[in-house]
Amino acid sequence: MNHISRSLTTIYRTERLIARRSLAVFQNQIVFVALACVAALIGLILVNVSLFFVLETYMSQAAASGILAVGNIIFAGLLAAVAGRMSVEKEIAPAVEVRDMAIEDLEADVEAATREVREIANSLKGIGRDPLGSLSTLILPLITMLLKKG
Numbered sequence: 001m002n003h004i005s006r007s008l009t010t011i012y013r014t015e016r017l018i019a020r021r022s023l024a025v026f027q028n029q030i031v032f033v034a035l036a037c038v039a040a041l042i043g044l045i046l047v048n049v050s051l052f053f054v055l056e057t058y059m060s061q062a063a064a065s066g067i068l069a070v071g072n073i074i075f076a077g078l079l080a081a082v083a084g085r086m087s088v089e090k091e092i093a094p095a096v097e098v099r100d101m102a103i104e105d106l107e108a109d110v111e112a113a114t115r116e117v118r119e120i121a122n123s124l125k126g127i128g129r130d131p132l133g134s135l136s137t138l139i140l141p142l143i144t145m146l147l148k149k150g
Contacts, residue, residue, distance in 0.1 A: 007106035014099035018092045025088040032086070036079030044072045116144070 048068045055064030 004106060004109050007102045007109065010102035011099055011106070014095045014102065017095045018099070021092045021095070022088045025086060025091065029083050029086050032083045033080065036076070036083060040072065040076045040079060043075065048072065 051068055051071075052061075052064050055067060058064075
């Protein structure tokens with residue numbers, strides 16, 4: 001029983017860790033997207049003004065502003081792509097592995113307990129047919145369970 005509670009505690013703690021790391025990465029992505037937006041706005045303002053004056057000497061005002069707009073959209077797309085490539089999978093992989101191991105241990109413990117209960121139930125069924133012969137088959141699983149606890 002102690003092993004089962006330890007496995008449940010491990011599962012709970014790793015799930016909490018996974019959730020916390022996922023939230024932290026999500027928060028970082030939001031911060032980077034916000035910074036990308038601020039940088040894009042500041043960059044658009046400063047670069048657009050200077051490039052507009054440069055391009056205006058070679059072409060019309062409309063063509064100069066159109067070229068600047070396309071360049072700004074490309075820059076903002078690059079920043080958004082960088083934010084989109086961030087992933088939580090690498091950070092939480094060890095926690096996921098520990099959680100999966102705890103789940104496997106828990107499943108094994110439950111299966112072992114189920115087998116022991118079935119053995120005891122079968123022994124109890126046999127007592128009605130052969131009381132003395134079934135008594136030994138009932139006592140052995142009980143002794144095994146008591147020795148595992150101690």
